[in-house]
Amino acid sequence: MIAAHAGHDASGSQPMLVPLILLVVVGAGYVMLAGLRQREARGWSRWRTAGFLTGIALLILALDPLLAPFPTDDFRTHMYQHLLIGMYAPLALVLGAPLTLVLRSVSPQRGRAIVRALRSGPGRFLAHPATALTLNLGGLALLYFTPLYEATTRSATLHHLVHLHFFVAGYVFAYAIAGRDPGPHRPAVPVRLVYIGAAVLGHAVLAQLLYAGVGVQVDVPAQQLHGGASLMYFGGDIAELLLAFALVSTWRPRRGLHSPPNDGRELHSCRRTVVRARRVDLESTTALSYDLAHSMPIGGIRRKLLNHGAHHPPRPRTCGAQ
Numbered sequence: 001m002i003a004a005h006a007g008h009d010a011s012g013s014q015p016m017l018v019p020l021i022l023l024v025v026v027g028a029g030y031v032m033l034a035g036l037r038q039r040e041a042r043g044w045s046r047w048r049t050a051g052f053l054t055g056i057a058l059l060i061l062a063l064d065p066l067l068a069p070f071p072t073d074d075f076r077t078h079m080y081q082h083l084l085i086g087m088y089a090p091l092a093l094v095l096g097a098p099l100t101l102v103l104r105s106v107s108p109q110r111g112r113a114i115v116r117a118l119r120s121g122p123g124r125f126l127a128h129p130a131t132a133l134t135l136n137l138g139g140l141a142l143l144y145f146t147p148l149y150e151a152t153t154r155s156a157t158l159h160h161l162v163h164l165h166f167f168v169a170g171y172v173f174a175y176a177i178a179g180r181d182p183g184p185h186r187p188a189v190p191v192r193l194v195y196i197g198a199a200v201l202g203h204a205v206l207a208q209l210l211y212a213g214v215g216v217q218v219d220v221p222a223q224q225l226h227g228g229a230s231l232m233y234f235g236g237d238i239a240e241l242l243l244a245f246a247l248v249s250t251w252r253p254r255r256g257l258h259s260p261p262n263d264g265r266e267l268h269s270c271r272r273t274v275v276r277a278r279r280v281d282l283e284s285t286t287a288l289s290y291d292l293a294h295s296m297p298i299g300g301i302r303r304k305l306l307n308h309g310a311h312h313p314p315r316p317r318t319c320g321a322q
Helices: 013-036 045-063 076-093 099-105 108-119 121-126 131-146 148-152 156-178 189-212 221-247 264-297 299-311
Strands: none
Touching: 013 045, 013 099, 045 076, 076 156, 076 221, 099 108, 108 121, 121 131, 131 148, 131 156, 131 189, 148 156, 156 189, 156 221, 189 221
16 A cells, blocks of 8 residues: 555655665564574474565565566555555464563563563454454445545555554554464364454455445445456465464464373383382382391390281382372
8 A cells, every 4th residue: 555546656755764664674683682692592483484484575575666576566566565564474473482582681570560561451452363354354345335434545654553553453463373482372273263264255255346346435446456456366275274383383282281192102111110119119118127237136126026017018000100
């Protein structure tokens, strides 16, 4: 959308210098912190660094009008930017785990403050997939089926705010679904897959309505409208498939609580350990009784100690919970 509408050609490019410079600074800061963490024993994954820098590069690609594949006043450029800013770049940034990097770089007091904010009521609400999905789909519907789109072509400030909304909604959704950072009570993986399915369905319906021009308040040529809707339909599907892959690639289903040990080997090992422990306990108790008995002069006490090991064996041990 930025520098993509008529009337933004001259005035839209200059304000973009500030976000572009900010993105470069953020990327450099991430690389610096990642380099510091790399020197530690725990290290830092280079794949995470690559993912975050890929997200920064996608945002720069979307925000620079000179890199757009279509003319700056073409509706397809708007949709191309929407896909990069709201779907592809957030996923790559989330895979970089920037919050984890920050938590490992700040003091423990500030780290606890960040974690408390995430666990707070507003934090849980904003980080929930349903909230992010509503902001995402609701923002698209509001943009294309109300006069908001036309208003963004006349106001650069509103134009940038719409882009910011798409980025925040996309990042929170990717974070809630497949984030590598700690999250407040994420739903189970099957539930998150359902949210991805709902996102696919919602984007598909919006794209088809946009293609057909049903209720759409976007005053552009039909060729641009059809092209933008096609980008939204196919590009959105690819982004959501990548999001689903990022989710299931680290999914390790938990074994049932009552599942048997592997091939009985754990049970046999436990039994052997208990047998050996009983033998050691019996031998040590008997040896101690004989040592004490032979060191005492009184015969009656000596006989009792000698018989202690035979009549009072050690408490048996069993496998499992005591």
